[in-house]
Amino acid sequence: MATTSLPIRRSFGETLRRDLWWLPGVLTFIGLGAFVVYSTWAAFQGEHYAFGNYLSPFYSPEIFGDSPHAMFGAKPAWIPAWVPFSPALLILWAPGGFRFTCYYYRGAYYKAFWADPPACAVGEPRDSYWGERKFPLILQNVHRYFLYLALVFLIFLAHDAWKGFWFADGFGVGVGSIVLAANVFFLAAYTFGCHSLRHVVGGKCDELADKPVRCAAYKACTSLNVKHMLFAWCSLFVVGFSDLYVRMLSMGIWSDWRIF
Amino acid sequence: MRKATFKIWRGNSEGGEFKSYDADIQPGMVVLDAVLQIQGEQAGDLACRWNCRAGKCGSCSAEINGKPKLMCMTRMNTLPENEPITVEPMKAFPLKKDLVTDVSWNYEVKKKIKKFKPRAPDAEDGTWRMSQGDVDRVQEFRKCIECFLCQDVCHVLRDHHKHEEFIGPRFLVYAAALEMHPLDTENRLGDLKDESNIGYCNITKCCTKVCPESITITDNAIIPLKERVVDEFYDPLTKLVKILRRK
Numbered sequence: 001m002a003t004t005s006l007p008i009r010r011s012f013g014e015t016l017r018r019d020l021w022w023l024p025g026v027l028t029f030i031g032l033g034a035f036v037v038y039s040t041w042a043a044f045q046g047e048h049y050a051f052g053n054y055l056s057p058f059y060s061p062e063i064f065g066d067s068p069h070a071m072f073g074a075k076p077a078w079i080p081a082w083v084p085f086s087p088a089l090l091i092l093w094a095p096g097g098f099r100f101t102c103y104y105y106r107g108a109y110y111k112a113f114w115a116d117p118p119a120c121a122v123g124e125p126r127d128s129y130w131g132e133r134k135f136p137l138i139l140q141n142v143h144r145y146f147l148y149l150a151l152v153f154l155i156f157l158a159h160d161a162w163k164g165f166w167f168a169d170g171f172g173v174g175v176g177s178i179v180l181a182a183n184v185f186f187l188a189a190y191t192f193g194c195h196s197l198r199h200v201v202g203g204k205c206d207e208l209a210d211k212p213v214r215c216a217a218y219k220a221c222t223s224l225n226v227k228h229m230l231f232a233w234c235s236l237f238v239v240g241f242s243d244l245y246v247r248m249l250s251m252g253i254w255s256d257w258r259i260f
Numbered sequence: 261m262r263k264a265t266f267k268i269w270r271g272n273s274e275g276g277e278f279k280s281y282d283a284d285i286q287p288g289m290v291v292l293d294a295v296l297q298i299q300g301e302q303a304g305d306l307a308c309r310w311n312c313r314a315g316k317c318g319s320c321s322a323e324i325n326g327k328p329k330l331m332c333m334t335r336m337n338t339l340p341e342n343e344p345i346t347v348e349p350m351k352a353f354p355l356k357k358d359l360v361t362d363v364s365w366n367y368e369v370k371k372k373i374k375k376f377k378p379r380a381p382d383a384e385d386g387t388w389r390m391s392q393g394d395v396d397r398v399q400e401f402r403k404c405i406e407c408f409l410c411q412d413v414c415h416v417l418r419d420h421h422k423h424e425e426f427i428g429p430r431f432l433v434y435a436a437a438l439e440m441h442p443l444d445t446e447n448r449l450g451d452l453k454d455e456s457n458i459g460y461c462n463i464t465k466c467c468t469k470v471c472p473e474s475i476t477i478t479d480n481a482i483i484p485l486k487e488r489v490v491d492e493f494y495d496p497l498t499k500l501v502k503i504l505r506r507k
Contacts, residue, residue, distance in 0.1 A: 005273055005354055006352070006353070006354055006421050006423075007351050007354075007355060009419055009421070010351075010419070015326045016323065016325060016326030016346050016348065017325065017326035017327060018325050018326065018340065018343070019327075103463050103483050104463075106462065106463050107462065107463035107464050107465055107478075110462045110463070110464065111464060116415070116462065117415040117419060117464065117466075120327075120413050120415075120464065120466035120469060120470070121323070121326055121327060121328060121351075121413050121418070121466070123419065124415060124419045124420075127420075129416065129419075129420040129422070129460070131416065131457070131459050131460035131461065131462050132459045132460070132461070132462055133453075133457055133458075133459025133460055134459075137462075138459065138494075141486075141490045141494040141495075142494075144487075144490065144495065145497075195479065195483045195484075195487065196487060198484075199483075199484060199487035199488075199491075203484050203487065204487070204488065204491060206394065206440055206441065206442045206444070207390075207391065207394050207442045208391075208393065208394060209391030209393050209394050210391075215393070225479065226479075228479075
């Protein structure tokens with residue numbers, strides 16, 4: 001073991017880097033921050049989340065609610081009146097948890113929101129560091145369970161996207177149909193590229209050659225995993241836009257253009 | 261021929277300062293060429309470790325304009341022309357002199373990782389059979405040249421000095437190469453969790469960004485190991501499946 005002392009820690013933000021090292025962190029802070037603010041606001045609205053055959057992905061599956069998409073009817077009487085209720089609040093914790101515990105997002109928000117570190121080779125604001133080996137961040141290990149839930153949600157969202165092509169007068173394509181289909185596409189690309197899924201389907205095995213199904217699934221996950229960051233951002237933007245689109249239609253601010 | 265100004269760290273563990281030198285820059289030069297020119301013509305006592313000049317020995321690791329890089333693989337035409345170029349030693353290791361650090365801690369860490377333990381030979385002649393696809397996965401990790409730039413940029417070592425508790429990305433890659441090897445039978449997951457403290461890694465991907473061999477350290481080595489540790493210690497469902505399979 002070395003006996004000489006280590007270099008003195010650099011102070012917060014101290015670096016000799018000349019590039020725009022702060023820019024990715026700022027963009028992440030703005031992007032994730034805006035999404036969290038908008039999605040929280042949208043989840044508490046409890047209205048304008050459906051328009052005809054379109055249902056906002058923030059409210060899907062609608063377990064209890066006032067729209068025709070509700071699976072079990074209106075808000076049940078056993079939920080006390082003083083409890084804030086919105087169909088989104090019943091379900092949004094699951095996809096939210098999936099993103100919060102995602103390996104890509106973890107690395108991104110540790111840097112952007114907690115400056116741990118602010119960027120590579122840039123001084124940090126704190127001396128203490130626990131990492132993910134102690135409470136509370138050890139709970140990030142629950143990620144694979146959120147993945148299982150996210151896979152179930154994908155089925156509901158795919159069903160919603162399919163319903164988005166069926167109007168009162170039969171099959172058709174509106175801009176909303178394409179928006180909801182794009183939402184499923186990007187969410188699927190993000191979810192199927194998940195590091196935990198890659199592990200579960202084949203990464204855990206040292207030998208895959210004798211397991212052709214696992215091997216194919218591992219290769220497919222890996223090909224999406226390479227672009228996990230891209231799909232994480234695309235799906236985040238599209239899911240937020242899908243809610244905004246349905247909301248604007250429902251509020252009568254935008255009208256849906258029926259392509260055919 | 262143009263001139264470039266270099267600000268090179270001169271000093272030892274007691275202290276030091278950046279000193280300015282001018283170097284003649286020819287087309288195709290790398291930072292190491294300029295540093296050796298300065299050493300040969302202006303600062304004969306400048307301590308600088310180098311060997312292959314081809315990005316394969318991992319000796320000339322340093323920080324150029326604040327970024328961990330190999331001096332021999334950093335072309336001068338990739339650096340801003342109009343401002344001085346700073347060259348300083350790695351920050352995660354004790355400084356010996358000028359640009360030379362004491363990286364011996366890494367060799368001690370490597371000794372602590374459980375060695376390769378192959379299963380019994382597959383054939384009577386003492387040989388094994390492996391699929392190329394299975395070997396390819398760990399082959400990526402064997403590209404490592406042990407330049408220790410990933411260790412240098414890792415904030416757990418660089419900023420938090422957790423050298424006693426955390427083995428760093430280089431040795432997580434090494435452990436992954438063993439743990440994921442199709443022939444290996446050793447179990448290192450307990451050590452990875454408790455001794456190597458893989459939980460310290462918070463997935464900043466800085467190690468991946470600086471790797472001169474483009475090893476996808478975080479996605480292909482560290483996260484798969486974290487997932488295996490979850491299998492072994494944190495996932496009750498996987499544990500249950502394992503117990504039922506044993507019965």
